[in-house]
Amino acid sequence: MKSLTNKRIILGVSGSIAAYKAPSIIRRLQDIGAQVKVILTQGGAKFITKLSLQITSKNKVYDNLWDEEKESIITHIELAKWADVILIAPASANTIYDLANAKANNLLTNVVLASDAKMIIAPAMNQQMYKNITVKENIQTLIKRKVALINPSFGNQACGDIGQGTLADPKLIAAFVADTFKNTLITLGATVEEIDPVRFISNKSSGKMGLGIANACIEAGAKVTVIYGNITTKLNDKCDNIKATTAEQMYKSVMENIKNQDIFIACAAVNDYKAKNITKHKIKKTAKPLILELIPTKDILKDVCKLNKKPISIGFAAETENFIQNAKAKLKNKNCDAIILNNVAKSNLGFENDENEIVFIDKKSVTKIKKNSKTKLGVEIVKIIKEKFL
Ligand SMILES: Cc1cc2nc3c(=O)[nH]c(=O)nc-3n(C[C@H](O)[C@H](O)[C@H](O)COP(=O)(O)O)c2cc1C
Structure with a gap:
């Protein structure tokens, strides 16, 4: 229930x-x-x-x-x-x-x-x-x-x-x-993959875009669960907020919470790779180059889209080149319902910034949403999701 x-x-x-x-x-x-x-x-x-x-x-x-x-x-x-x-x-x-x-x-x-x-x-x-x-x-x-x-x-x-x-x-x-509430699961922020006890691999995601969407979903009357990694923004306490630090933890948490969700929005910047071995002690500096072996992390969005009872699933693509082409390839590869394209090549947009400029791409159409605050974009995205899928 x-x-x-x-x-x-x-x-x-x-x-x-x-x-x-x-x-x-x-x-x-x-x-x-x-x-x-x-x-x-x-x-x-x-x-x-x-x-x-x-x-x-x-x-x-x-x-x-x-x-x-x-x-x-x-x-x-x-x-x-x-x-x-x-x-x-x-x-x-x-x-x-x-x-x-x-x-x-x-x-x-x-x-x-x-x-x-x-x-x-x-x-x-x-x-x-x-x-x-x-x-x-x-x-x-x-x-x-x-x-x-x-x-x-x-x-x-x-x-x-x-x-x-x-x-x-x-x-x-x-x-x-x-x-009457649409159950919505949103991932946001950056995952953090340890290398040794003091060092890690992560990315620049702040969680602001995901939070903008979460806030808009709450305003639209949804029941929202947020699974968040590393963030620099304050969460909405009307959501069920669950912390997941690594890509592995985020994968596990999404799979534990996906049942009964109507909508899944994968906004988190999940690291594609993690260290094959996390060294127990701090890696010492030597004169030689250090080769770190990285292995791929699990693909959360792709696996959600393989579920028998899959929710409406929307992913994000942060691209620096061949924008629409790459985003369309991602839509096909993940078999999701839509991809929201972020142009992260511009330094004043996307990661860490309060503003963004996005393109909403589904199987039938490409909708450009002009530069705006992530709060306002969240509202626009929810409006499009409602129009196209609900
Ligand atoms: C014994 C008794 C039972 C009643 N049961 C109902 C009922 O089941 N449904 C209903 O619409 N009105 C029922 N009424 C009438 C309402 O209580 C009455 O219209 C009242 O003004 C409603 O006020 P309210 O809508 O401000 O609560 C009943 C009245 C009595 C005396």
Whole structure:
């Protein structure tokens, strides 16, 4: 199952009898790594206590738009900014109406209006209410606005009716939330290959380009795992960050984490060669030339692309000559979905620099992206990946 590690979920609990299932939803979300904060409507509070939700969520439960406790913080804006996802489960007919009509009459509806987080509703109500044309239209209005719907199930209802309107199973709700995030694995930075206890072979990669992509993926709502080598940049703590120093460690870490990934972006500058033997003691200087025997490291991108269930896989090519030709050869050789070409021949671009100029090459097209900061290029790259592959 996909995970929700580091993802922040606001659970809106509104006035349905199914609100008693909210602690179960919270637990299932937490089981797969989510942090949960609950907003309880007045209707919801008729069916479940604040205390149960507070204890299961391990967070304060929010139920008051007119919070007078904090002098300078506006609660609904703070919550709106905190959330990666706003899940309303159960969503009552009344709350669905409020959302469809952009009402801002309680804390939950205000948070929804003030947030750009993904929105998911899991309606729960009497089967006849769920069939009601106005309720259906309100739900359709929300779907048109990109709100995701978790269909209620058919079954025996609390009122004795049989039909569709029962809240979906909490485990399915948690899985649905996890599925809305694209799992993305990104490698970045330089690997470091030891020669002796004090010396190593590495390269100039700073990790900035990979971080630009990781940040853009987080902004786009992905669940991001970063495997990083030597870097000179600060990582994003919304990603799952895993250190891997050598090419061998990075290979192992990628293979351990590749399952369930939707997208793999190999941005790290992995050394192509490593010392055949790492000498135990420092190599002494002599008058003779020193010959170091190097052997190739494993090809991470190529091996990911050989997997039965391979994610959309994108590599980088840092070239100094025959740019497009070399990048196209790499695309074919690795059997990946795209290559992002870096011209590292220009000293003010690429490695170590804050700016870059790239070409996105897939099997059908070549897209040039003009010089920009690596932060902005990250956004452009994610936009292209979305357009071409998702
Ligand atoms: C016993 C009882 C059970 C209810 N169950 C539901 C329900 O399952 N779904 C629903 O949409 N409304 C249900 N309602 C009506 C809502 O609680 C009511 O519309 C309320 O205003 C919703 O407020 P809220 O959307 O702000 O939480 C029920 C009302 C009562 C008295």
